[in-house]
Structures are given as C-alpha cells and as structure tokens.
Amino acid sequence: MNVVFACLDSDTLGGVQQVTHTLAQGLARRGHEAHVIGLHRAEAPFRYVERPRYRSHLISRAPVGPESALARRRSRRRVRDLLGGMSPGYAVLTSPAVVSRLTELVPGHLRAIGQYHGSYEHASGCWHLGSIRKHYPALDQAVFLSEDDAWHFSEQALLPHAWALPNPLASWPDRVSELSAPRVLAVGRLEGVKRFDRLISAFARSGAPRPWELHLIGDGAELDRLRAHAAREGVADRVVFRGRVPARDLPAEYRAASLVALSSEHEGLPVVLLEAAAHGVPAVAFDVSGGVRSARPVLVPPGDVDALAERLGWLVGSERDRRRLGAAARERAEAFRLDRVLDRWEALFAHLER
Known part of the structure; x- marks a missing residue:
C-alpha cells in the first residue's frame, strides 16, 4: 500500500520529524510505498535516515512563517498535484496545522489520518484542542500517542474514531549502558x-x-x-x-x-x-x-x-x-x-x- 506522511517541515530537529522518518523507513522496508512531504524548508535540516527507502518531497523552499496569498495558492496546487498522482493508500497528516491546511486537498483515493504528537493536557491549554475539534472529525481516523490521550480526546473532542499508536524506536540496541559513568x-x-x-x-x-x-x-x-x-x-x-x-x-x-x-x-x-x-x-x-x-x-x-x-x-x-x-x-x-x-x-x- 501507499503511505504518505505530511509535515509542516520534515527535516527540522524534532520529535515529530524523527518519528515520521522512522515510520516511513520501517514501512518501506516492509514493502510499502512510502513518502514524506515537507510543506516548508527546514532552516537547519537534520538527517534522520542515512539510506532512505522512501521518497521525500518539498513543497515550498520558504521556511515556516507568514505566506503571501500567491505563495499559499502555489503550495496548495503543488500538494494537490502531488497527492493526485499517487497510488491509493493513506495520507497521514502529522499535526493540527497540517490537517487544517491539507484536509480538503487529500484526494478520494487516499484515506486521511490525523496524528497529534502532543498530549491532551497541552492541547487543552492552547489552540490545538479547538482545531482538533473542528477538523479531525472529518478525517477517516484520528491517532494519538497513548490510550489515556485517545480516551480524553474521544470524550472532550467528540472523536469516536480516536486510536492510540505510540512512537516507535528506530532501532533496538544490543548493548546497554553500564550505568557507572558520572x-x-x-x-x-x-x-x-x-x-x-x-x-x-x-x-x-x-x-x-x-x-x-x-x-x-x-x-x-x-x-x-x-x-x-x-x-x-x-x-x-x-x-x-x-x-x-x-x-x-x-x-x-x-x-x-x-x-x-x-x-x-x-x-x-x-x-x-x-x-x-x-x-x-x-x-x-x-x-x-x-x-x-x-x-x-x-x-x-x-x-x-x-x-x-x-x-x-x-x-x-x-x-x-x-x-x-x-x-x-x-x-x-x-x-x-x-x-x-x-x-x-x-x-x-x-x-x-x-
């Protein structure tokens, strides 16, 4: 199957980006077609995977920040054309900001999954909870990081399709710390x-x-x-x-x-x-x-x-x-x-x- 991950910027040093690249590489190794889309250029790119088996796409070379109406229209057109040319599968939108920008651009042959990498505690104290309540019900699935968070969002944001999926480890170490260094x-x-x-x-x-x-x-x-x-x-x-x-x-x-x-x-x-x-x-x-x-x-x-x-x-x-x-x-x-x-x-x- 085809799995597309979309981030505001996909190569910044951060947890959302690390998890995105780890999942894309893992799915690609299992034989799935995988893509990572960055809507903006990272100001200081960080390389997470040395030999990626997935494809990466950059929509705009401008960093995250205010955009002109023309730049926004160009980005929307590029996203629509890119997703429209992909094979059937899933579009994983990795944050409320990405969900609000891309939901209506996801074509019918891609099922839309909205992730949230924060906690319910954080969302309830900022604009995230309102955005999740507004945009996530229209998605095919909403995904949160723990059973506790999924339950809170299902109750407080009225999301009957909330699902819990934890972050993964990119690899499993054979060697551990001796726990003796100061x-x-x-x-x-x-x-x-x-x-x-x-x-x-x-x-x-x-x-x-x-x-x-x-x-x-x-x-x-x-x-x-x-x-x-x-x-x-x-x-x-x-x-x-x-x-x-x-x-x-x-x-x-x-x-x-x-x-x-x-x-x-x-x-x-x-x-x-x-x-x-x-x-x-x-x-x-x-x-x-x-x-x-x-x-x-x-x-x-x-x-x-x-x-x-x-x-x-x-x-x-x-x-x-x-x-x-x-x-x-x-x-x-x-x-x-x-x-x-x-x-x-x-x-x-x-x-x-x-």
Missing part, C-alpha cells in the same frame, strides 16, 4: 518549552558530587541564556553543552550515561525516554502527559524543581537502584520496538479497509 544526560532543542533551566537548577540542588556532570545534547536559541543560568547556579563547569549530535552517534551517548532527565513543560511521548529505556538507562521526568506516563520513568510533579533535584540525587547516589530501574525500563521498552509499532499501524490500515 553523567546525567538530556536531549532536546535548547528552547523554552524544554525548560532546561529547571533541569540545570535541579542538578545544582541534587547534591551530585564531582565528577558528576549534566550533558545537554541539542542546539537552539536558549544556549547563551542557559550558559548564564548554569553560572548563576554555580555549576558552569559541570554542565556540558554538546550541540547537535548525529542520529547515528546517539546510541553511544546513551551508553555513556547513567541517568536521563526530562524537564519539559509539555510533551507527547518523548522518543528520548524510549531510547534511554532501550539502552537500560533510568529516567526522571515531569509528569506532563499520558505519553510520558506510558514510558514509565520516575515521575515528579510538573515544574517541581526541588522534587526533580531530590530524585536526581537519589539515583546519582544509588547505582543499585539505577540498575534495577534501568533493567525494568529496557523490558518495558520492548513494546515500543519498531516492528511492534508497525504491526499496530498495519492493524489500523486493515481496520480502515473493513
């Missing part, structure tokens, strides 16, 4: 929503002794502010800003860590939690979504820096507990292996065909 790891864009300032404060208050360090992998506009914050907290020499790390090198980063931390204001189902678990690394996270809870890290109340610091300090000080929680995390991560998630996608396709 390193806490965090991965994500250096942007406000990730609240790495809170994580830096929690690390400073955790009582983690030298030579323990906090390594932040990712880049973004908050770099200078976060460096200054680390200095104010007295840990400037123990917070290491690593910048971008190629996807192929991330397994080594997890193996070099003994603990992963997630301090975001909101998340859907963060791939970093799944990747950490697959490498046998325990994680501590703010309890911000059903997706985070489904990954089952050590949870602390949202935004509670002191609670995050206490849990970090506990695990820094107890290798025995790190090993216990890491082994349990790896066992649970089996459910997010790519083949198992692809089985669930194919079950969804079969359901839609009935």
Whole structure:
C-alpha cells in the first residue's frame, strides 16, 4: 500500500520529524510505498535516515512563517498535484496545522489520518484542542500517542474514531549502558518549552558530587541564556553543552550515561525516554502527559524543581537502584520496538479497509 506522511517541515530537529522518518523507513522496508512531504524548508535540516527507502518531497523552499496569498495558492496546487498522482493508500497528516491546511486537498483515493504528537493536557491549554475539534472529525481516523490521550480526546473532542499508536524506536540496541559513568544526560532543542533551566537548577540542588556532570545534547536559541543560568547556579563547569549530535552517534551517548532527565513543560511521548529505556538507562521526568506516563520513568510533579533535584540525587547516589530501574525500563521498552509499532499501524490500515 501507499503511505504518505505530511509535515509542516520534515527535516527540522524534532520529535515529530524523527518519528515520521522512522515510520516511513520501517514501512518501506516492509514493502510499502512510502513518502514524506515537507510543506516548508527546514532552516537547519537534520538527517534522520542515512539510506532512505522512501521518497521525500518539498513543497515550498520558504521556511515556516507568514505566506503571501500567491505563495499559499502555489503550495496548495503543488500538494494537490502531488497527492493526485499517487497510488491509493493513506495520507497521514502529522499535526493540527497540517490537517487544517491539507484536509480538503487529500484526494478520494487516499484515506486521511490525523496524528497529534502532543498530549491532551497541552492541547487543552492552547489552540490545538479547538482545531482538533473542528477538523479531525472529518478525517477517516484520528491517532494519538497513548490510550489515556485517545480516551480524553474521544470524550472532550467528540472523536469516536480516536486510536492510540505510540512512537516507535528506530532501532533496538544490543548493548546497554553500564550505568557507572558520572553523567546525567538530556536531549532536546535548547528552547523554552524544554525548560532546561529547571533541569540545570535541579542538578545544582541534587547534591551530585564531582565528577558528576549534566550533558545537554541539542542546539537552539536558549544556549547563551542557559550558559548564564548554569553560572548563576554555580555549576558552569559541570554542565556540558554538546550541540547537535548525529542520529547515528546517539546510541553511544546513551551508553555513556547513567541517568536521563526530562524537564519539559509539555510533551507527547518523548522518543528520548524510549531510547534511554532501550539502552537500560533510568529516567526522571515531569509528569506532563499520558505519553510520558506510558514510558514509565520516575515521575515528579510538573515544574517541581526541588522534587526533580531530590530524585536526581537519589539515583546519582544509588547505582543499585539505577540498575534495577534501568533493567525494568529496557523490558518495558520492548513494546515500543519498531516492528511492534508497525504491526499496530498495519492493524489500523486493515481496520480502515473493513
């Protein structure tokens, strides 16, 4: 069958893009025809798959932002022509913004599936919930990241066709962390929503002794502010800003860590939690979504820096507990292996065909 994934921009460093490329590659390996469409050019493209078996398409070379009426009409025409020339199958629209822009452009021979990569908690606090209520009922299927989120959206957005499909792991590691290196790891864009300032404060208050360090992998506009914050907290020499790390090198980063931390204001189902678990690394996270809870890290109340610091300090000080929680995390991560998630996608396709 043919499966088309459409993103606002398909090559930005981010969870939606990572999951999109992982699913497209996995479906292509199973013999399906797969496409990834980016409606806009990524300002700083990131390569997720070294040898893609799917086809990529770029609609506009302009980055995401305001468009003239003429540019919007040209983009709509290109999308309509591209989708119209494809074989029958499914068009997976990966966000409310994409759903609102493309629903009426999806031809009849493609069934429209609307994804939402956020949580119900986040959607209910912004424009997403209103957009989902308005546009997703007209789709053939609505897909969310956890059973908890699917239930909330079915009840609050009146979506009887809500379905739960988790994010997948791109690969399954044969080697795991030894959990003995004095390193806490965090991965994500250096942007406000990730609240790495809170994580830096929690690390400073955790009582983690030298030579323990906090390594932040990712880049973004908050770099200078976060460096200054680390200095104010007295840990400037123990917070290491690593910048971008190629996807192929991330397994080594997890193996070099003994603990992963997630301090975001909101998340859907963060791939970093799944990747950490697959490498046998325990994680501590703010309890911000059903997706985070489904990954089952050590949870602390949202935004509670002191609670995050206490849990970090506990695990820094107890290798025995790190090993216990890491082994349990790896066992649970089996459910997010790519083949198992692809089985669930194919079950969804079969359901839609009935």
